[in-house]
Amino acid sequence: DAMVIQNPRYQVTQFGKPVTLSCSQTLNHNVMYWYQQKSSQAPKLLFHYYDKDFNNEADTPDNFQSRRPNTSFCFLDIRSPGLGDAAMYLCATSRPLAGGPVAETQYFGPGTRLLVL
Amino acid sequence: QKEVEQDPGPLSVPEGAIVSLNCTYSNSAFQYFMWYRQYSRKGPELLMYTYSSGNKEDGRFTAQVDKSSKYISLFIRDSQPSDSATYLCAMSFGGDKIIFGKGTRLHILP
Numbered sequence: 542d543a544m545v546i547q548n549p550r551y552q553v554t555q556f557g558k559p560v561t562l563s564c565s566q567t568l569n570h571n572v573m574y575w576y577q578q579k580s581s582q583a584p585k586l587l588f589h590y591y592d593k594d595f596n597n598e599a600d601t602p603d604n605f606q607s608r609r610p611n612t613s614f615c616f617l618d619i620r621s622p623g624l625g626d627a628a629m630y631l632c633a634t635s636r637p638l639a640g641g642p643v644a645e646t647q648y649f650g651p652g653t654r655l656l657v658l
Numbered sequence: 659q660k661e662v663e664q665d666p667g668p669l670s671v672p673e674g675a676i677v678s679l680n681c682t683y684s685n686s687a688f689q690y691f692m693w694y695r696q697y698s699r700k701g702p703e704l705l706m707y708t709y710s711s712g713n714k715e716d717g718r719f720t721a722q723v724d725k726s727s728k729y730i731s732l733f734i735r736d737s738q739p740s741d742s743a744t745y746l747c748a749m750s751f752g753g754d755k756i757i758f759g760k761g762t763r764l765h766i767l768p
Contacts, residue, residue: 647756
């Protein structure tokens with residue numbers, strides 16, 4: 542089945558120790574997103590790629606970086622995790638509607654829960 | 659005023675009841691409306707997707723959009739304990755981004 546895969550499902554890191562979360566998709570979608578979701582809150586968009594074009598949200602801290610080496614894979618790098626970065630990190634994909642450069646709905650992976658000690 | 663408002667709940671209803679979940683929004687330019695279901699510690703799963711106003715039915719689920727009132731609803735008929743989850747409304751102008759509500763926690767009591 543076509544899907545969005547995130548690894549690992551759970552990640553424990555130490556305060557200040559860099560960590561990388563990965564996402565892969567078999568949907569062949571053009572757009573990939575990274576969200577941060579804290580308990581009882583809406584997912585917060587960090588950034589997204591339209592193909593190789595990177596789009597950063599204005600309020601995303603510099604501590605968060607992303608790479609998309611090819612259509613299928615996207616990585617979230619947290620350079621110096623703080624206690625406030627403990628959250629669920631969600632990867633999502635979408636595709637443009639036929640005939641226009643706009644996205645339809647988004648399809649999510651299972652998420653990676655990050656714990657910062 | 660927030661762009662998308664959603665009552666966080668929790669909402670508890672007995673098994674078999676009809677559930678009504680709602681969101682209001684402030685921007686009349688939204689064109690695409692979605693409902694996601696999120697089980698604890700899992701990613702959101704797309705349930706329903708509607709373009710512009712009207713109703714859409716899929717099994718026990720019905721989505722309604724009233725653009726004149728800036729109000730969307732999700733109805734669940736014959737609710738089951740497996741429907742217990744957080745339900746997130748989401749909407750889009752048609753671009754790359756969607757705006758989520760905070761989600762309503764739903765408990766179906768056996």
